[in-house]
Amino acid sequence: MNEQTMELGHGVKALAGRLIPYFLAVAASFVAAGIFIAAMGFDVPKAYATILFTSFRTPNGFVQTLLKFVPLLLQALAFTVPLAAGKFNIGGEGQLIVGAIGATAVGILFAGLPLPLLLPLVILAGILFGGLWAAIPAWLLYRFGINEILTTVMMNFVSFSLIDYVATKIWRDPAAGHPMTVPIGAGGELPLLIARPPLNTGILLALFVAFVVYVYANRTPGGYELVATGANPRASRVYGIDVRKMFLLSLIIGGALAGLSGAIEVAGVQHRLIEGLQSNFLQMGIIIGLIARGNVLAVPFVAFFIAVLEVGASALQRTMMIPVEMVFIVEALVLLFVLLSDLVRRR
Amino acid sequence: VGQFEIQIVNFARLVMLALVPYVLAGQGTMLGGRTGLFSVSQEGVMLVGASVGFLGAYLYGSLVYGLLLAMLAGALFGLALAYFTTTLKMNQFVIGLALFFFGLGLSTLFYKFVIGVTLQPPLIPTLRDLPIPGLSQIPILGDIFFNQNWLVYFTILLSIFLYYLLYKTSFGLELRAVGENPRAADSLGVNVSLMRYATAIVGGMLMGLAGAYLPMVYTGTFTEGMVQGRGWIAIALTFFGGWSPHLILLGALFFAGVEVLALRVQVGGLGVPYQFLLMLPYIATILVMILAFKWIKAPAFLGQNYDRERRTLA
Numbered sequence: 001m002n003e004q005t006m007e008l009g010h011g012v013k014a015l016a017g018r019l020i021p022y023f024l025a026v027a028a029s030f031v032a033a034g035i036f037i038a039a040m041g042f043d044v045p046k047a048y049a050t051i052l053f054t055s056f057r058t059p060n061g062f063v064q065t066l067l068k069f070v071p072l073l074l075q076a077l078a079f080t081v082p083l084a085a086g087k088f089n090i091g092g093e094g095q096l097i098v099g100a101i102g103a104t105a106v107g108i109l110f111a112g113l114p115l116p117l118l119l120p121l122v123i124l125a126g127i128l129f130g131g132l133w134a135a136i137p138a139w140l141l142y143r144f145g146i147n148e149i150l151t152t153v154m155m156n157f158v159s160f161s162l163i164d165y166v167a168t169k170i171w172r173d174p175a176a177g178h179p180m181t182v183p184i185g186a187g188g189e190l191p192l193l194i195a196r197p198p199l200n201t202g203i204l205l206a207l208f209v210a211f212v213v214y215v216y217a218n219r220t221p222g223g224y225e226l227v228a229t230g231a232n233p234r235a236s237r238v239y240g241i242d243v244r245k246m247f248l249l250s251l252i253i254g255g256a257l258a259g260l261s262g263a264i265e266v267a268g269v270q271h272r273l274i275e276g277l278q279s280n281f282l283q284m285g286i287i288i289g290l291i292a293r294g295n296v297l298a299v300p301f302v303a304f305f306i307a308v309l310e311v312g313a314s315a316l317q318r319t320m321m322i323p324v325e326m327v328f329i330v331e332a333l334v335l336l337f338v339l340l341s342d343l344v345r346r347r
Numbered sequence: 348v349g350q351f352e353i354q355i356v357n358f359a360r361l362v363m364l365a366l367v368p369y370v371l372a373g374q375g376t377m378l379g380g381r382t383g384l385f386s387v388s389q390e391g392v393m394l395v396g397a398s399v400g401f402l403g404a405y406l407y408g409s410l411v412y413g414l415l416l417a418m419l420a421g422a423l424f425g426l427a428l429a430y431f432t433t434t435l436k437m438n439q440f441v442i443g444l445a446l447f448f449f450g451l452g453l454s455t456l457f458y459k460f461v462i463g464v465t466l467q468p469p470l471i472p473t474l475r476d477l478p479i480p481g482l483s484q485i486p487i488l489g490d491i492f493f494n495q496n497w498l499v500y501f502t503i504l505l506s507i508f509l510y511y512l513l514y515k516t517s518f519g520l521e522l523r524a525v526g527e528n529p530r531a532a533d534s535l536g537v538n539v540s541l542m543r544y545a546t547a548i549v550g551g552m553l554m555g556l557a558g559a560y561l562p563m564v565y566t567g568t569f570t571e572g573m574v575q576g577r578g579w580i581a582i583a584l585t586f587f588g589g590w591s592p593h594l595i596l597l598g599a600l601f602f603a604g605v606e607v608l609a610l611r612v613q614v615g616g617l618g619v620p621y622q623f624l625l626m627l628p629y630i631a632t633i634l635v636m637i638l639a640f641k642w643i644k645a646p647a648f649l650g651q652n653y654d655r656e657r658r659t660l661a
Contacts, residue, residue: 088444090444140633140636140637144636144637144641145640146633146636146637147586149387150579150632150636151636153576154576154579154583154629154632154633155629157576158626158629158630160625161625162622162626164622165622169622283448283451290441290445323459323460325452325455326452328452329453329456332445332449332452335448336445339437339441339445
């Protein structure tokens with residue numbers, strides 16, 4: 001008992017110790033970005049206010065932020081789960097696209113089905129296709145020991161052509177100028193949580209999945225083996241864990257999570273397959289996963305923060321003509337400072 | 348000369364042209380890897396090279412300025428990689444990814460700040476062919492090898508030079524030793540950190556140059572994501588080439604060949620949807636990796652940081 005209360009007090013202190021470097025990192029990167037913005041001749045306080053508060057000023061801004069948050073959270077988890085096993089999944093983009101293709105295919109082929117049937121099928125197709133797309137590099141790693149960074153990236157490039165093929169050749173919407181498919185059946189659309197501004201129920205799904213991933217990684221034997229593999233593969237092998245199988249599994253789970261994000265983009269946001277729907281979610285997801293240092297519990301919070309930055313950055317481009325890529329630099333700086341703070345603590 | 352032969356010569360010429368960015372980025376990767384530094388930021392560094400190279404050439408009206416700026420930018424990325432991994436001992440993959448993102452953002456940011464958003468992209472003149480007197484007159488071979496832009500010659504000569512440096516000099520032996528067994532190299536008086544800094548910086552310069560080649564030879568302008576995976580493919584090429592300069596040059600023939608083939612057949616029209624042809628280079632890369640990982644030995648210390656105060660290597 002005594003030990004537990006001590007642990008609790010220690011836990012609070014540890015949490016504070018963990019959070020302080022984050023705040024310092026964010027502050028430092030804002031200062032650095034501020035210097036850059038000032039040097040370009042822009043109004044720095046106004047830029048800060050825009051980037052931080054756009055999400056909270058209007059209901060529309062907040063809903064925009066939540067809509068960004070969903071794919072970012074899932075992409076970050078798609079990177080974090082394999083990372084926990086010590087593997088780098090850089091293929092979340094392709095897995096999202098192929099998941100979206102799967103979801104769209106089911107949504108179009110079975111367009112007549114009612115919602116209770118079609119919606120689960122659409123979501124499951126996304127998860128399945130994303131998982132299968134990741135299974136290719138995962139198997140190559142398992143069977144031949146091929147570096148997964150390279151193969152997952154290559155699969156992204158393959159998926160760009162695949163989505164182009166589906167959106168221009170198979171189910172092309174002839175009325176649209178930009179390559180996109182015809183809409184999926186109405187039964188495949190995620191119901192709305194809020195009608196105006198429209199927010200779909202994908203966010204509930206994403207949060208639920210994040211919770212499941214947390215439980216899996218922290219409270220189940222399988223998850224324990226996964227984390228152990230990442231922490232020390234050699235010791236895990238001695239202990240009897242099939243390390244290579246854990247690599248395989250972690251990458252496929254990552255692909256399934258990314259595929260789910262694709263299905264939600266289709267079923268919740270676009271209601272069809274549109275070329276470019278993957279946006280830059282992959283890069284953001286990886287940055288989030290790295291900032292969270294692979295901690296599944298921290299991922300949703302970091303993802304929300306990055307979503308706020310992203311929405312703020314779009315506003316920055318609209319109102320102040322500061323290129324949206326600026327936020328990329330800020331995020332990379334946050335990551336760098338977080339990593340550096342790690343180093344300072346180690347000394 | 349028959350129509351068919353003309354097509355073959357044309358194809359070979361285009362392959363030699365497409366070879367350059369793969370080889371430059373591959374040699375850059377190889378140099379770092381030989382001292383144990385495994386960079387995964389090639390794509391980002393090449394994008395910055397393409398952006399800065401284009402902007403330099405556009406603003407100063409000289410391709411040489413553009414190339415120098417691109418090399419400088421690449422060197423800075425190499426310096427950052429070396430500092431964070433060799434001095435601060437941070438994870439090479441994580442830093443590599445962070446630098447990749449940095450490059451991704453910076454390349455577009457630079458372009459937007461200098462050029463802004465325009466309807467018509469501004470153009471620079473592309474590199475002219477520089478026929479070598481005498482040699483370019485040789486039938487067939489002259490056209491393929493000696494009637495190209497000077498960066499093609501530079502790339503081939505560089506590969507030969509690197510081969511000589513790595514395998515025929517004591518410096519090359521020391522360099523390779525750092526990537527195989529830094530502790531042994533250290534005990535023999537080789538400055539491990541200095542070697543890593545040097546190869547990272549020179550490697551970065553080559554990657555920057557590889558990026559700048561794209562606007563200067565192909566498009567005449569910078570577009571977002573114009574490297575199109577060549578940086579990542581260069582990593583595969585380096586494995587495929589067994590981390591040896593001469594084999595990287597030869598192996599690049601394959602990747603350049605597939606790239607040209609995908610574009611050529613597309614133009615020719617074969618009934619296959621062009622999307623599947625565009626997938627070719629990436630699928631070919633994956634297939635090549637299967638082969639490469641079966642019989643290629645990478646430097647033993649690849650991807651690991653060396654800490655002379657630690658007792659074990661693992």
